Amino acid sequence: MKFRAEIDIMPQKAILDPQGKAVKSGLKNLGIEVEDVRIGKHITILLDAPDKNTAAARIDEACVKLLANQIMETFQYEIFEE
Amino acid sequence: MKFRAEIDIMPQKAILDPQGKAVKSGLKNLGIEVEDVRIGKHITILLDAPDKNTAAARIDEACVKLLANQIMETFQYEIFEE
Numbered sequence: 001m002k003f004r005a006e007i008d009i010m011p012q013k014a015i016l017d018p019q020g021k022a023v024k025s026g027l028k029n030l031g032i033e034v035e036d037v038r039i040g041k042h043i044t045i046l047l048d049a050p051d052k053n054t055a056a057a058r059i060d061e062a063c064v065k066l067l068a069n070q071i072m073e074t075f076q077y078e079i080f081e082e
Numbered sequence: 083m084k085f086r087a088e089i090d091i092m093p094q095k096a097i098l099d100p101q102g103k104a105v106k107s108g109l110k111n112l113g114i115e116v117e118d119v120r121i122g123k124h125i126t127i128l129l130d131a132p133d134k135n136t137a138a139a140r141i142d143e144a145c146v147k148l149l150a151n152q153i154m155e156t157f158q159y160e161i162f163e164e
Binding site: 002006008009010020023026027030032033034035036037038039040041042043044045046047048058061062065066067 | 084088090091092102105108109112114115116117118119120121122123124125126127128129130140143144147148149
């Protein structure tokens with residue numbers, strides 16, 4: 001079966017996000033006032049797996065071992081059947 | 083009212099995604115076989131607005147004017163009441 005994982009990797013709340021701060025001030029210059037901006041990564045992975053649990057386990061492993069730096073980032077994902 | 087916008091900005095399907103290709107091959111080296119990887123940005127914005135439609139209009143404007151390069155990227159967002 002084919003699955004699609006939608007993964008968000010965001011900077012931890014305690015970590016400064018200078019890119020977010022820059023975007024916030026850029027938006028202000030455009031007249032769009034916002035309270036806070038946090039910028040991270042969105043990763044879409046397509047994979048084949050026998051079932052949803054196996055797909056989730058594989059995505060979890062990918063996040064822990066390669067995609068997210070858990071010292072500075074948090075990750076969350078959702079798995080969809082394609 | 084306070085709203086939270088969760089925005090995904092992804093490379094267009096027709097556009098090559100070398101970062102995604104690199105991650106795919108990195109995952110393969112870890113023994114995790116996947117079919118495709120696409121990498122984009124995830125942006126969380128907190129804002130004050132009188133209602134959800136106004137919040138959505140403001141986020142749409144932010145995406146079009148600053149956050150997404152629509153030649154190469156697509157964006158989608160969801161607005162949540164905080």
